[in-house]
Amino acid sequence: MKFDLHQALNQLNLDADWVGLRQVNETTTTHAVRDGRPESNGRSITQGVMVEVLAQGQFGYAATNHLDQASLQSAAEQAYQQAIATSNWAIHSFTPDVRPKAVGQYQSPFQQPLDLISVADQLDLLVQVCDTLHVSDQIVKTSAFTQTLETEQNFVSSNGSDTHQNFGFVITDYGATAQDGSVIQKRTDNGPLARCYQAGSEVFDPEQVLARAQQVGEQAIALLAAEDCPTTTTNLVLAPDQMMLQIHESVGHPLELDRILGDERNYAGSSFVKLSDFGQLVYGSPLMNITFDPTVPGEFAGYAFDDAGMPAQREYLIKAGLLLRGLGSLESQARAKVPGVANLRARSWNRAPIDRMANLNLEPGQSTFAEMISSIESGIYMEANRSWSIDDYRNKFQFGCEYARLIENGKLTKVLRNPNYRGVTNQFWGNLAQVGDRSTFEMYGTPYCGKGEPNQCIRVGHASPTCVFNNIEVFGGAA
Amino acid sequence: MSQVAVAASSTAALAAWESTFNQLADCLLDQLGGNEHLSIELAGEQSHFMRLNAGKVRQSGLVTDASINIRLIANQRTAYAGFPFTGDLAVDRVVALSQLQHLRQDLPQLPEDPYIVLPENFGSSREAYAGQLLTPDQVPAALLPAVQGIDFTGIYASGPLVRANRNSAGQQHWFATEAFVLDYSLIAPSEKAVKATLAGQQWDQTGYEAQIQQSMTQLQVLDRPVQVIDPGQYRTYFAPAATAELIGMLSWGGVSEASMQQGGSALTKLREGESLSPHLTLKENFKLGLVPRFNSLGEVAPAEVPLLVDGQLVNTLVNARTAKEYQVKSNGASAYEGMRSPEVLPGTLKTEDILNQLGTGLYLSNLHYLNWSDRSGGRITGMTRYACFWVEQGEIIAPIKDLRFDDSLYEFLGAKLENLTDTQEFIPCVDTYGARSLGGSLMPGLLVNNFTFTL
Numbered sequence: 001m002k003f004d005l006h007q008a009l010n011q012l013n014l015d016a017d018w019v020g021l022r023q024v025n026e027t028t029t030t031h032a033v034r035d036g037r038p039e040s041n042g043r044s045i046t047q048g049v050m051v052e053v054l055a056q057g058q059f060g061y062a063a064t065n066h067l068d069q070a071s072l073q074s075a076a077e078q079a080y081q082q083a084i085a086t087s088n089w090a091i092h093s094f095t096p097d098v099r100p101k102a103v104g105q106y107q108s109p110f111q112q113p114l115d116l117i118s119v120a121d122q123l124d125l126l127v128q129v130c131d132t133l134h135v136s137d138q139i140v141k142t143s144a145f146t147q148t149l150e151t152e153q154n155f156v157s158s159n160g161s162d163t164h165q166n167f168g169f170v171i172t173d174y175g176a177t178a179q180d181g182s183v184i185q186k187r188t189d190n191g192p193l194a195r196c197y198q199a200g201s202e203v204f205d206p207e208q209v210l211a212r213a214q215q216v217g218e219q220a221i222a223l224l225a226a227e228d229c230p231t232t233t234t235n236l237v238l239a240p241d242q243m244m245l246q247i248h249e250s251v252g253h254p255l256e257l258d259r260i261l262g263d264e265r266n267y268a269g270s271s272f273v274k275l276s277d278f279g280q281l282v283y284g285s286p287l288m289n290i291t292f293d294p295t296v297p298g299e300f301a302g303y304a305f306d307d308a309g310m311p312a313q314r315e316y317l318i319k320a321g322l323l324l325r326g327l328g329s330l331e332s333q334a335r336a337k338v339p340g341v342a343n344l345r346a347r348s349w350n351r352a353p354i355d356r357m358a359n360l361n362l363e364p365g366q367s368t369f370a371e372m373i374s375s376i377e378s379g380i381y382m383e384a385n386r387s388w389s390i391d392d393y394r395n396k397f398q399f400g401c402e403y404a405r406l407i408e409n410g411k412l413t414k415v416l417r418n419p420n421y422r423g424v425t426n427q428f429w430g431n432l433a434q435v436g437d438r439s440t441f442e443m444y445g446t447p448y449c450g451k452g453e454p455n456q457c458i459r460v461g462h463a464s465p466t467c468v469f470n471n472i473e474v475f476g477g478a479a
Numbered sequence: 480m481s482q483v484a485v486a487a488s489s490t491a492a493l494a495a496w497e498s499t500f501n502q503l504a505d506c507l508l509d510q511l512g513g514n515e516h517l518s519i520e521l522a523g524e525q526s527h528f529m530r531l532n533a534g535k536v537r538q539s540g541l542v543t544d545a546s547i548n549i550r551l552i553a554n555q556r557t558a559y560a561g562f563p564f565t566g567d568l569a570v571d572r573v574v575a576l577s578q579l580q581h582l583r584q585d586l587p588q589l590p591e592d593p594y595i596v597l598p599e600n601f602g603s604s605r606e607a608y609a610g611q612l613l614t615p616d617q618v619p620a621a622l623l624p625a626v627q628g629i630d631f632t633g634i635y636a637s638g639p640l641v642r643a644n645r646n647s648a649g650q651q652h653w654f655a656t657e658a659f660v661l662d663y664s665l666i667a668p669s670e671k672a673v674k675a676t677l678a679g680q681q682w683d684q685t686g687y688e689a690q691i692q693q694s695m696t697q698l699q700v701l702d703r704p705v706q707v708i709d710p711g712q713y714r715t716y717f718a719p720a721a722t723a724e725l726i727g728m729l730s731w732g733g734v735s736e737a738s739m740q741q742g743g744s745a746l747t748k749l750r751e752g753e754s755l756s757p758h759l760t761l762k763e764n765f766k767l768g769l770v771p772r773f774n775s776l777g778e779v780a781p782a783e784v785p786l787l788v789d790g791q792l793v794n795t796l797v798n799a800r801t802a803k804e805y806q807v808k809s810n811g812a813s814a815y816e817g818m819r820s821p822e823v824l825p826g827t828l829k830t831e832d833i834l835n836q837l838g839t840g841l842y843l844s845n846l847h848y849l850n851w852s853d854r855s856g857g858r859i860t861g862m863t864r865y866a867c868f869w870v871e872q873g874e875i876i877a878p879i880k881d882l883r884f885d886d887s888l889y890e891f892l893g894a895k896l897e898n899l900t901d902t903q904e905f906i907p908c909v910d911t912y913g914a915r916s917l918g919g920s921l922m923p924g925l926l927v928n929n930f931t932f933t934l
Contacts, residue, residue: 034741038592043581044561045574046546061540066565075541078615082539085616089623091535120588127590141741177742182751184742184855263532265672266633266664269847269864347913350544389850389883391862396883396934398860400852418853422883422934453634453662454528454542454911478856478887 003067005049009156011069014076016083018054018096020157021072022307023047024349031119032145033126035134039143041123048349053079057093058086063350091335096159098330102309106165109297110200114148114168117201122146125206132210133176135217138224140184141177142217145193146170146204147447161309169300169459170203171196171447174213178220185223185417187216187402190241191384196300196445196459219403222415228476229404229419235379235433236421236472237372240442242401244462245385247362248449250425251283251290252460254394255317256451257328257336258355268451269392272425273323278338281323284429289363290318292327292341299359300445300461307353310342317341317360321429329355347456354452359445359461365435372434372468379407380474382419398422418477428469436465489525489639490609493655496523496545496641499568504645506572507549507579511647516552517579518598520775521545521564521643524915526636527615531663534623534631541615544914545641547575548775551582552598555591558582596799598646601779606771610657610680612637621684622661625691629698633663636915644777654771656680656917661687662909664865665694667701671878674720674845674865678907678919697866706869706877708932714840715930716833716870719904719922722823724846725859725888726761726922730817732854734786736795737816740805745857748889749792755889756896761787763796764822767905770918772811774798780811786818790893822921826899833900835873836926841882842868842875852885860885860933883934891927900924 005023012019025047032039048065053076060082062075117125129144149169156162172195175188189195189212197203238246254271258264273281294303294312303312308330317325326332328340332355346353373381387400404419405412445461504519511517523545530538545564550557560578565571613621618635637659644652658680664672673694677687717725729746738744749755763784765772772780776799785793796812813819828836841863849861863882868875900923907919 037594038556038590040559041557041585041589042550042559042561044546044548044559045563045578046561047563048544058536059538061538063540063542063544065544065546065563066567066570068567071565075543078541081616082541086529086536086539086619089536089619091532091537118588119585123589141743179742182748182855184747186742261532262630262632262666263530263537265532265666266662266674270670350542352538352540354538387850387852387860389848389852389860389862391881391883392847392864393881396862396881398852398883398885398934400850420852424934450912453530454526454636454915455913457912477853478858 005154005156008069008072012073012076014053014080016053016055016080018099018158019076020052020099020155020161022050022349023154024151026149026151026348028147028149030147031122031126033123033130034143035141036127036130038123046348050346050349051075051079053083054094054096055080055083056087058083058090059094060086061352094331094334098308098334099157099159100309101160102305102311103162104304105163106304108166108168108198108302110168111202112200114150114201117204125204125209128210129174129213132213133174133217135214136221138178138180138221139176139217140179143175145173155309157309163305163309165303165305168198168200169196170199172203174216176217176220178224180224183224185220187220187223188384189216190444191386191402193446194241194244194444196447196461197298198300198302199298223403223417226415226417229380229416229474231475233471233473235376236469236474237376237379237381237407238467239383240440240464240466241384241444242382243362243464243467244444245388245399247360247462247464248357248460249388249390250394250397250428252327252357252360254425255327256355257326257332257338257340260326261332261335264451267453272393272395275336275338277323278326279324282321283318283323283426284321285432286320287365287432287435288318288321288429289316291315291361291363292317292358293361294342294358296359296463299443299463301358301459303358306342306344307346308344310344312342315341327355327357345458347458351454351456356458357449357460361462362464364438364441364465367434367436369436369440369466372436372466373407373412374410376407376468377409380416380419381405381407381412387420395424397425419474420476421472421474423472431470431472432467433470434468436467440466489657492525493639493641496566497653499566499571500643502568503571503575507575508647510576510579514553516598516647518550518646518777519644520548521641522914523564523641524638526638526915527618529618529635531634532632534626534629536619549578551579551586552595553586555595556586556589557592557595558585558589594800594804596776596803598648598650598777600648600650601777603651604773605653608656608680611682612657612659613682625688629695630666631663632666633661635659635661636911640915640917642771644773646777650777652771652773652777660907660909665698667698669701669705669878671701671705672865673697673701676907676909700875701866701878703877705880707880708869708882710932710934712929712931714837715927716837716842717925717927718844719924720906721843721846722922722925723906723920724849726821726823726920728849728859732851734796734818735816736797736805736807737801739795745851745854745888746792747855748857753889755787755790755892756894757789758826758896758899759787759790759892760824762822763818763820764921765820767820767921770819774811774813778809778811784810820918823899823923825901825903825923828898828900828926830900830902833924834870834875836898837870838873839871841879842870857888858885859888882932884931885933886931891930895928895930897926897928
């Protein structure tokens with residue numbers, strides 16, 4: 001029997017300034033095959049309701065997975081008691097303005113429904129992927145993973161909000177590990193779990209999937225015989241599947257207003273960005289244009305409303321290199337008095353929403369891939385993230401990639417293994433020298449952006465063209 | 480604020496969950512056909528979370544959440560189903576039986592799995608640790624008066640946690656504990672911080688206030704101008720929390736037998752004859768009693784599993800599935816073959832001698848955002864964080880601007896490892912992704928020569 005969220009709200013007996021109920025039902029179906037044999041197959045269901053209450057200027061919350069009126073009433077009373085008990089210690093006195101009335105619907109785009117492909121067909125494809133990845137006996141491990149999530153999120157509130165959002169997520173990951181003596185190299189399909197989309201079963205088109213698997217296997221073998229990435233300072237060309245990580249770590253996280261306001265200092269960290277920097281700070285070169293855009297069809301973190309009920313819309317965070325706007329929800333905007341976006345998001349029904357990235361993209365520029373490479377006398381081209389680390393102020397980073405090519409006299413030449421690079425955020429983006437055009441623009445994402453206390457992993461999407469950075473320190477692996 | 484009444488234990492609520500879980504498990508097991516095998520896992524919590532920033536409350540609330548995971552095995556095939564556990568038998572039974580039916584439909588569509596491990600009865604256990612915790616309403620008055628006027632930021636998490644396991648071979652495990660963790664930073668105007676945790680099963684107001692006073696004293700040391708240190712190699716002391724970060728990396732493509740077999744382990748060279756420092760001994764120690772010894776298959780790990788003894792790799796972590804695939808012996812490891820209760824044995828470095836033995840170099844309280852920069856080479860990169868100092872001739876000179884390091888464990892846990900402290904600290908696991916974690920690690924400090932900093 002379907003739980004009636006409107007009726008539950010109407011029957012709550014509570015003297016609060018505002019009450020909201022956010023219900024999440026999510027079914028996750030996972031299939032994993034290793035070396036052609038089943039590794040893990042199954043589905044998980046989570047469902048529950050988060051009750052948020054505003055009283056005396058403070059929010060309290062309580063979440064339950066028991067969907068009956070008595071449990072909802074009990075949760076509402078607990079949330080109210082938390083609001084009252086902490087109101088004298090509140091970091092900010094909120095009003096219902098941070099929970100505007102929202103009415104509307106959202107449906108993830110898809111060409112074919114997720115249930116079009118049977119479990120048997122799904123497993124058959126994954127076994128074929130493993131077979132295709134195994135291009136040589138030097139491939140010592142193959143893996144093929146798919147995960148689909150069907151998520152229904154409903155939100156009702158005492159000030160008339162009524163939203164219904166249906167999401168379909170597809171995540172795939174195919175990888176091959178190659179070994180020659182003590183040399184071990186792993187290559188994946190654009191980086192671990194990078195192919196994350198709002199989509200349907202069209203993502204499992206066998207022809208496309210197997211073609212990519214063939215290339216992954218061949219490149220894993222090529223890496224075995226490759227030279228290590230040299231240690232030098234040079235021109236660095238980053239493919240979109242590495243740009244996504246670069247954008248995520250060195251643009252997304254430092255622009256989160258809750259980090260700047262100090263909420264994350266005990267866990268994820270703070271930011272080198274100050275509130276006074278908005279409208280003032282030159283973040284990168286004039287070629288740098290960053291948008292927050294949950295409206296991009298098919299990108300992983302699309303939605304119509306955030307968890308406060310704020311309508312999602314595209315906003316420039318950085319335009320022509322100038323920092324304009326932060327990743328901050330209505331709550332953070334009220335605290336910080338700077339412009340933000342619709343990004344108050346929770347991982348599920350059992351967590352309170354906080355400032356998160358959604359789709360955070362670097363807008364395309366003017367250069368074709370061929371033009372960029374041909375303009376470089378000496379440099380390195382890197383693809384697909386395999387290692388990531390950055391300090392708690394989001395300054396000093398070091399990232400590693402799966403696969404690289406040397407650029408000599410305007411041409412891609414040798415394959416290089418163990419490519420890494422490091423830099424400092426502001427200087428790095430200041431060295432952005434070329435931005436690829438739309439023909440180089442690709443879309444990826446991750447299900448595992450971690451942040452918050454209590455911790456929450458959330459889905460984010462990142463799209464970018466290929467980019468060129470000048471004067472970057474690059475280096476290889478252990479001796 | 481020294482007198483705070485503590486809440487009555489939530490034993491009654493846990494007893495109701497235990498009863499419902501067992502009835503639900505009985506119901507599922509009664510449904511099985513002759514060729515079917517089933518394992519049933521429960522994970523649940525009734526948690527209070529209070530998030531703090533600058534000595535104020537940012538967010539506060541309660542989460543009641545539990546879920547069941549069942550794994551059906553039949554005809555050499557297996558699949559799992561996870562679903563909510565509400566504690567209401569009438570509700571949960573309908574969902575559970577429906578999920579069992581789904582699994583029966585899915586199973587024939589799956590390929591045969593040659594490494595299936597059938598449930599066994601390894602023996603049953605029941606552990607329940609009652610606590611004396613603050614009620615949610617009491618927490619602000621207990622925590623906050625002691626930290627007014629200082630920048631106190633972090634999270635308080637509290638309440639009962641449950642893990643349970645039943646299977647069709649007759650095995651039953653129940654583990655319940657009531658516990659709290661306060662994970663906080665006292666942050667200086669320089670933005671450097673004293674990071675600390677307070678964890679346990681009984682809230683002790685006097686002990687809490689004494690710890691805060693101690694943290695405030697440490698904070699004064701941070702109230703000096705920050706010094707910029709050039710990249711290079713330095714003698715380095717890692718406090719126990721920093722040691723825990725370094726050793727924790729071995730749970731991610733390190734001590735797992737499956738990762739060793741599949742080309743994903745950073746410790747492969749140890750199996751090929753290399754060794755680490757003779758000062759280093761690492762083991763899984765379940766005698767600490769902080770986490771259940773049973774894994775998702777119901778296997779019970781030995782009370783101790785030595786992994787590195789005097790720098791030699793003597794065991795990897797092996798679960799029954801890996802054991803079957805590679806014809807090795809299982810030691811009851813988790814599904815991911817990561818450490819659940821790690822302990823590094825102490826050395827001979829006395830606490831009062833740490834600075835003198837360090838001489839001139841870096842004292843690191845905490846590390847941040849570690850990752851493999853070259854896993855097969857054992858190379859780890861990461862950042863310094865919180866209270867880290869430049870030390871000259873045994874005296875703390877100044878807090879440092881954060882540094883990036885990049886060095887191989889074969890070096891800093893090998894020939895460069897000079898000594899370990901003669902005492903250990905318990906570093907609680909404070910992760911709350913999806914659910915609150917159990918346990919932690921027991922770690923000494925490390926004194927390392929010529930540790931490499933790169934940025």
